[in-house]
Amino acid sequence: AQRVTQPEKLLSVFKGAPVELKCNYSYSGSPxxxxxxxxxxxxxxxxxxxxxxxxxxxxxxxxxxxxTSFHLKKPFAQEEDSAMYYCALKRTSGSRLTFGEGTQLTVNP
Amino acid sequence: EPEVTQTPSHQVTQMGQEVILRCVPISNHLYFYWYRQILGQKVEFLVSFYNNEISEKSEIFDDQFSVERPDGSNFTLKIRSTKLEDSAMYFCASIREWSDTQYFGPGTRLTVL
Known part of the structure; x- marks a missing residue:
C-alpha cells in the first residue's frame, strides 16, 4: 500500500528565508x-x-x-506563502490521491 | 475559470440521521471523487465515480455511504445513518481525463451531534 509522510506538522520561517517542506513516500511502483x-x-x-x-x-x-522524496522548496519565503501544504501521491493504476498529513507553514514578517 | 462547487458549506445533523452532501463538478469533467478530512487528520480518499458507477472505493466507504449522479450536473454523497465519527470536512473533486490533476471543491463541514 502507498503512504505519504510529511514529518513536520508546523514550520515557521521569517520572510526572505529559504523554506523546505519535506515529503517522503512509499510505493512499489512509479508514482x-x-x-x-x-x-x-x-x-x-x-x-x-x-x-x-x-x-x-x-x-x-x-x-x-x-x-523516495518530493520536498518542496522556495529560496525566499513571502508572508503570503503562509498556508497548509499537502503532499499527495497518485499510483500508476487508479486515480485516487493519497495525502500526507500536511505541514502548516507560517512566514513571519 | 470554472470551479467545483459544494453545498451546503456546513451541515449539522443528529446521530442516526441521513445526510446528502451535494457537489457540482466542472461541467465537462468525467471522473468524480469524494474525500474527507477529520479535524486534525489527513485528507482521505472515499470513492471515485466514472461512467455512472463506482470505479474505486476505500475501506472507509462502507454500506452507510452511497454516491449518485442524479442528473447531468450534480454528484452526491449520502450517509445513511450518521455516526459521531462521520463529523469531518468532505471534499468533492473532479477531472476530465485520467491524467489530469484533481480540482477540489471548497468542502462541506459535517457536524454530527
Missing part, C-alpha cells in the same frame, strides 16, 4: 507526486506536479526516487 496548498478558508489548490517540472510562485520540487 506521480503532487503538492497541494490550502490558504486560510479556501479550497485545496494544485501547486505543483512532478511531471510538469514547473516552478509555481517560486516553489520547486524534485522527485528523488532513490530517497
Amino acid at each position: 506521480e507526486l503532487f503538492w497541494y496548498v490550502q490558504y486560510s478558508r479556501q479550497r485545496l489548490q494544485l501547486l505543483l506536479r512532478h511531471i510538469s517540472r514547473e516552478s509555481i510562485k517560486g516553489f520547486t520540487a524534485d522527485l528523488n526516487k532513490g530517497e
Whole structure:
C-alpha cells in the first residue's frame, strides 16, 4: 500500500528565508507526486506536479526516487506563502490521491 | 475559470440521521471523487465515480455511504445513518481525463451531534 509522510506538522520561517517542506513516500511502483496548498478558508489548490517540472510562485520540487522524496522548496519565503501544504501521491493504476498529513507553514514578517 | 462547487458549506445533523452532501463538478469533467478530512487528520480518499458507477472505493466507504449522479450536473454523497465519527470536512473533486490533476471543491463541514 502507498503512504505519504510529511514529518513536520508546523514550520515557521521569517520572510526572505529559504523554506523546505519535506515529503517522503512509499510505493512499489512509479508514482506521480503532487503538492497541494490550502490558504486560510479556501479550497485545496494544485501547486505543483512532478511531471510538469514547473516552478509555481517560486516553489520547486524534485522527485528523488532513490530517497523516495518530493520536498518542496522556495529560496525566499513571502508572508503570503503562509498556508497548509499537502503532499499527495497518485499510483500508476487508479486515480485516487493519497495525502500526507500536511505541514502548516507560517512566514513571519 | 470554472470551479467545483459544494453545498451546503456546513451541515449539522443528529446521530442516526441521513445526510446528502451535494457537489457540482466542472461541467465537462468525467471522473468524480469524494474525500474527507477529520479535524486534525489527513485528507482521505472515499470513492471515485466514472461512467455512472463506482470505479474505486476505500475501506472507509462502507454500506452507510452511497454516491449518485442524479442528473447531468450534480454528484452526491449520502450517509445513511450518521455516526459521531462521520463529523469531518468532505471534499468533492473532479477531472476530465485520467491524467489530469484533481480540482477540489471548497468542502462541506459535517457536524454530527
